[in-house]
Amino acid sequence: MIIRIKRDDLVEVIRGRDKGKRGTVQQISSKDSLAFIEGINLVKRHQKATGTTTQQGGIISIEKPLPLFKLMPVCPSCDKATRVTVRVLDDGTKARICKRCDGMFS
Ligand SMILES: [Zn+2]
Secondary structure, eight states, X not given: OOOOOOTTOEEEEOSSTTTTOEEEXXXXXXXXXXXXXXXXXXXXXXXXXXXXXXXXOEEEEXXXXXXXXXXXXXXXXXXXXXXXXXXXXTTSOEEEEETTTOOBOO
């Protein structure tokens, strides 16, 4: 399988409620094919105040992970959400290449 999206990538949401939004990948769960993205898919949770600690109750925002198929990496060269191909370089390392502009991902 081609690894399209990695940690610290800038990605764009291509489906769903947050379509068009961009954020940086904080964490990938490859087992579940989910990605946690900074500031995307925020859900408000009501948190109960717990009597024994100093923790305050109230509403907190948490990031829910998005399935990878709803995401596309944003090319650092052409600044567009794009498909990528993987190319093996001369030194044997694999690089992700933008299908739009042929630019290389970090
Ligand atoms: Zn590009």
